Amino acid sequence: MLVLSTLHTLLAQVLSLPDLHTAILSTPSGQLVCYASDAGRPKDEIRVIVGLSGEIWQEAEGEIGEAGMVDSELGRIVVLGVDEEQQQVEHKAATSEESDYQPLMLLTLNAKDTVDWDELQVKGKALAKHLAKSLSKYRQHLIWPLPKPGTAHLPSPTPVR
Template structure:
């Protein structure tokens, strides 16, 4: 299961002078967690989420998106591999992953280095995210009891 304090610690481990922010968010643009360097504001994190969501929509067929922007390198990867999607029955190409990971880095960090960091983070996050998908897709129980027949 995803524990938000542990998640933030994990994301913080990749932050460096060259890697400014690691952001976990949904394809719909909901921020889940992030870690960022001291000079990255929450507004900039929101910009990363917005750009990341658009980038994902444009590049989902490739399985990842990358963009050079005023913020530097921006890489967006899904946190569910195609193999885990098939195992869960999510084989439709229109299905989005439950969560996306965006990394924002200085241009001095190569795309390969950035992808390697994203891959390492994804390995740690894919299983809890897949478990979360299973819990969210389970039929919800009604908190309201049906009225008794009178």
């Protein structure tokens, strides 16, 4: 079972207030799981960053082992996939395309423009690796298969005649 208080504590440990001020754990589909931030940060801004992080991850095409990075009005945003390296390597070996790779979770760090990109990546990769060890136990419950192109996601509301 995922314990949100433990996740919050782990996310809070990476913060360096006031510069590195937000750490977020979300699903690749954009659902907020947990976050840690400075006390004055409105939850609406957190939700905006979660939405942006999904877009940033897709723009980076979910490249295995890479981070998506963007400079925005909200500051610097770094998005990393949370998954064990072995799972990433197995996926890469099984498919010739990396574009359908889906990590267990996304870790997003948000900081002021004064924070170095390398510092954000180092902290993010260390936390993502730590989280992946625990979250990988729940892989079968966390990963949803990607839909096949051209198939309907929901059944038709009316029967076909």
